Amino acid sequence: MIKRLRRRFILIAASSVMAVELLVVGLINVIYISQINKRELQLMQILCDNDGRFPEFGKHFDQKPDSRNENVSIPPPEKKYRLGDLGFKVNEETRYQTRYFYIRYDENMNPAEINTGHVAAVTSGEALGYAKEVGDSGETSGFMGDYRFSVIEKENGKLYIFLDCREDIRMKRSFMLISSAISLGGWLLVCLLIIICSRAAVKPFIENFEKQKMFITDAGHEIKTPLAIIQANAEVIEMINGTSEWTQSITNQVTRLNGLTADLLRLSRMEEDGVRQTFAEFDLSEAFADIAGPFRTLAENKGLSFDVKAQEGIRINGDSSAIRQLISILTENAVKYCDEGGCITVSLEKTSSGRHALISTENDCAEPPEHPERLFDRFYRADKSRGREEGEAASGYGIGLSVARAVVMSHKGRISCKAEDGRIVFTAKLRCL
Template identity: 30%
Template sequence: MLSFRARLTTIIISMVALSVIASGLLMLKTFKENHIHVLEDTLEREMRLIAAQMDWKSGSDEELADYYYEHIRQLQELMDNRVTLIKEDGTVLADSDFNVREMDNHHYREEVLSALENGIGKSTRSSDTLNQNMLYVAIPVTNTANDETYVLRLAISLEEVEQSISSLTAVLVVGLIILFVIAALISYRIALGLTKPLEKITQVAKRIKNMDYRARVEVKKNDEIGELGHAINAMADSLQIQMGRIRQNENHLQSVLSNMINGIVMMDASGSILIMNERAEQILGISAAKLIGRHYREMKQQYELSQLIVEGYESRRHIHEEVTFYYPEERLLELNLVPIYQGNSSDFGGILLVLQDVSAIRRLERMRSEFVANVSHELKTPIAAVKGFAETLLGGAVKDEETSKAFLQIIYDESERLNRLIGDILELSKIESRRVPLMLSPIEIKEFMTNTFAILEVSANRKHIDFQLSSPEELYMEGDEDRLRQIFVNLLSNAIAYTPEGGKVEVDITVTELDMIRISISDTGIGIPEKDLPRIFERFYRVDKARSRGSGGTGLGLSIVKHLVELHKGTITVESKVGQGTTFTLELPQIH
């Protein structure tokens, strides 16, 4: 396809070429007609002069033919033109170039008829006798000797005229070619001046169409094309500002959607999905790329969700439900379907589906209820014991010194247990509510663990338990020494409590690839069943309830440990095999 510049140049050159050719043809035609008119006028004057000076005679046609032939021959030599004398009936009396006896009747020749009818006849045609184009001019003349009307005709060859026309044509062709080349160059220059700015404007418009809003037209003139360039630049400025605002709003919206803890799915009035954020992808277990632009039925979710969406489209009202999902994992979801209307109008625009995972909330509510129940149960046991033994003493047992002393000891032990339980509950409450300020300081791990071992050395020696510590030198971490002591005393106390006599408790300290301090506390105790491992950090959860109470445990120790480790930005895990022992592994950040 030709470019606009090529098309414009072609049009201009074509118009110039047509104009030049038409001018040349008109010039040639005008030159030829004028030349012939001059010859016609010249021949007419010559014939009238001949007619005026002619010496007319009467006689037979043969006599007249011989007579006029001599005169015509003399005239032909003087004028160098063919002279013919024709009678009114078309009989040729004399001809300067041919024998009249061999010539046909000229009555119906165009110039003869016109001369007899109009007083003068003119004709241009090919001569049958001379085989060349001739110009014929004829006028009627009267033979004064016998009053007969003749036609005097002069003929001149147009060969010279045609040669002049040919020469002129050659000159004109050369001149027209030169003129055409000059016109073509000028036309191309004009087209270039017109199209080059337009091509630049077109290129800028294409860049703007391809969302390159920084493209601008370089305006050099203040003509119409310059005004068009200014208009394009103004449009690009406006588009750049508007698109910048749109992109900023899109980024804000995308940031909000990406960081929302709730899943968002927006559908239009026909049910096609328009927006789906990352959280919705996680909850529904399907990629947004596969659903955007498709109908909501292609989500292929469970029946309850599909029915709720259908109900939302039918009722066009807010719907709130809680539904249990089993894919991609079991969870409880709170669903809100909100109808969307266009602006302030009543035109229905679609449905906004908000998905909130309330599994953790419901689990926390259940744990809170269980905690209250467990606390009530744990508090009720020592209180009931204190009350029972106190009632027994009041009933008369106080008189028996030995019995009263035993009952009072039990009351004291249960009150101590109750005091520990209340203290642990308050401690756990403060830790969970983040109301425990950590007094951070650098701690040398090996020295710290040695001092901790010393605190529990008496309990370990009582059961002949071997304490072992493996730790590198000069290894520091930042933490609250009292709280860390609480963590390790609790873990080591449990290890001693659940390890049979003659067992071993080992502490191994290393540094991980992620520059964390890993502390492993292993024992050779009774171990923990695999089914209980996921729950041992829950409040009041006991693997062996009878033994835990017998050892004075409250069931809150490991829960306190876990929260304190997390306050130090660490993690704690457990591995255990029944009859072989248990290993608690802590990872805490180190400092250099």
């Protein structure tokens, strides 16, 4: 149990850190890429507004007067462009740093001007090829390879502008790879720290669990002695005065407490990580028939219908005595809690994949519990209104299903409970050979 708790703690902590890192790194990448895209769109807008050319910086861009000479006046611009936000600002060097080319067509869609003077990677012929490909696509903006393009309708034709974005694309990819690598490295480092510190994190629980186990073990052994004395005294009274309802009640309660003590000690031992059960290959079908079959008599004596369905030849690797106890607990539970005159079905079969064996018990239950999964909790009673006089024999001590769950978990299996259509179903899933 301690190992499972520690693994669960590490898994939850690592998953939480990964979720936070994915959110932060994703947000940073989105902001960075959106700023680059915004810069490209702003440059393209400037080129589109000025027929494929950059205007003069002082006249067309917002800028503060020179602090060394506040009397310098800036000519009123024809159209001003606001210097960018958060990371991008147009300056005097922007027109020389920007790589672009454009093709102007006349009214008859004949090339009137091809300007590739601001880019070295494209010839005039290649520029015409790009323009023709864009024209055939019918799109007015978007990407063509490493170039962002825009098509502007003019009075005397069309203007195709292509902005070289290869450096921006490379920067986007590099930023994403570097940020992802740093994020992954940081996550692995945090996971290592979590693994190292996990023992200290679960230490209070380990201490409480060890104290609980010690208390159960000590109390179990201490209770055995007075129970043995009470049983012996009851037998002496019966020998002297004969059997009475009082001595019989004492004997029943002693038997019940002995069973409870034995189950508590068994459950405590099964939950200890150091305890290893004896696993060996055995015939589950044969064990199932041996344990479930004898309950038919008990069910029929209570006026219940009892049906056993067992698929033959199912073999598993496990602790035979523990699995037999599991079958006994589930079958006995179905007989105890089946409605009067109801039907019980106990079955063993393989899953469709053939990799697992399913042990199932079904019984009629007109008033199923609201939380079936809680039936596996220790001392949980689904029907709290049930009186002690009825619960003594029928309801047990609320620990049998806890033992069943411990057996299944020790075999790396799964056990579940569900209530539907007036029936309650317990299913144990074990890996088979």
